[in-house]
Amino acid sequence: MTNLAKYWVVCFLLSVLASPAMAQSLQSVTQTAQAATTDGAASQTRINKLDDETDQITRDYRAAVKQLTALREYNAQLDKLIIAQKSEMISVRQQIEDVTHVDRTIVPLMFRMIEALDQFVDLDVPFLIGERRARVQSLRALMDRSDANPAEKYRKILEAYEIENEYGRTLEAYEGEMEINGEARTVAFLRVGRVALIYQTLDADESGAWSQASKSFVDLDGDFDSQLRAALRIAKQQAAPDLLVIPVTLGAPADEK
Numbered sequence: 001m002t003n004l005a006k007y008w009v010v011c012f013l014l015s016v017l018a019s020p021a022m023a024q025s026l027q028s029v030t031q032t033a034q035a036a037t038t039d040g041a042a043s044q045t046r047i048n049k050l051d052d053e054t055d056q057i058t059r060d061y062r063a064a065v066k067q068l069t070a071l072r073e074y075n076a077q078l079d080k081l082i083i084a085q086k087s088e089m090i091s092v093r094q095q096i097e098d099v100t101h102v103d104r105t106i107v108p109l110m111f112r113m114i115e116a117l118d119q120f121v122d123l124d125v126p127f128l129i130g131e132r133r134a135r136v137q138s139l140r141a142l143m144d145r146s147d148a149n150p151a152e153k154y155r156k157i158l159e160a161y162e163i164e165n166e167y168g169r170t171l172e173a174y175e176g177e178m179e180i181n182g183e184a185r186t187v188a189f190l191r192v193g194r195v196a197l198i199y200q201t202l203d204a205d206e207s208g209a210w211s212q213a214s215k216s217f218v219d220l221d222g223d224f225d226s227q228l229r230a231a232l233r234i235a236k237q238q239a240a241p242d243l244l245v246i247p248v249t250l251g252a253p254a255d256e257k
Contacts, residue, residue: 106150107143113157114139120164125210127167127191128174135160168194173235178217180206190231196246200228209247220247 118136121129139160142153172191177184178199187199197210199217207228208217220228224247231246233239 106154110143110150110153110157113161114143117157117160117164125191125194125197125212127172127189127197132164135163167191171235173232175202180208188232190228190235190246192231192244192246196248198224198228198231198246200225200232204229223247 114136117139118133121132121136139157142148142156170191170193174189174191175186176189178187179185180187180201185201187201190196190198190200192198198207198220199209200207204225207220207222207225209220209224210216211218224245227245230239230242231244234241234244
């Protein structure tokens with residue numbers, strides 16, 4: 001056998017003897033590599049998960065920071081409002097104290113004003129006497145109402161004074177009842193400011209004028225019948241304004257209802 005043949009025989013024998021060990025070694029290496037690959041994939045999965053969780057935590061942190069900043073700004077604004085409200089409360093308390101002091105002063109004054117108005121109506125020329133007395137009584141009732149504030153009460157009293165003041169500058173004609181010679185009659189009244197209060201029966205047969213000196217009506221004896229008819233038409237706006245001739249100073253009293 002030649003040396004070359006011997007070499008190949010030896011190689012063959014070595015390869016036969018070495019192949020199971022080699023196969024086992026290769027299998028072990030392969031398993032190790034596969035395990036490493038599996039562990040690497042699991043590690044990468046965990047890394048990805050941790051990265052996602054870190055991103056979410058970062059986003060949550062930034063959102064929380066923004067919310068905290070907004071809350072601080074809101075709280076700062078609330079602090080300003082609270083300071084302003086405390087200042088307003090101090091002002092309101094002072095105003096309430098002032099109003100209470102004014103009420104203690106103005107309420108007695110209003111009662112005196114109503115009483116003076118009542119006396120004035122009783123002493124004045126008795127035109128629209130029922131309406132004017134009712135106005136005074138309504139003011140007395142208003143003063144007893146708890147749902148009306150002092151400003152409203154004072155305004156109503158001033159309105160009543162303004163109405164009385166207006167009577168002195170106006171001409172008015174209206175109808176009413178009065179007693180003439182013991183008989184109730186419907187008459188036409190003519191009021192010329194507070195200068196004169198004159199009546200004339202609807203048939204124009206009788207007429208009279210108020211005497212403030214005697215506190216009663218005085219019969220005119222037909223002296224001013226035509227003038228009264230003209231004046232009544234002017235007061236009712238049935239005729240153009242014109243110069244009026246009316247009695248002012250009167251003498252003896254006549255019957256009055």
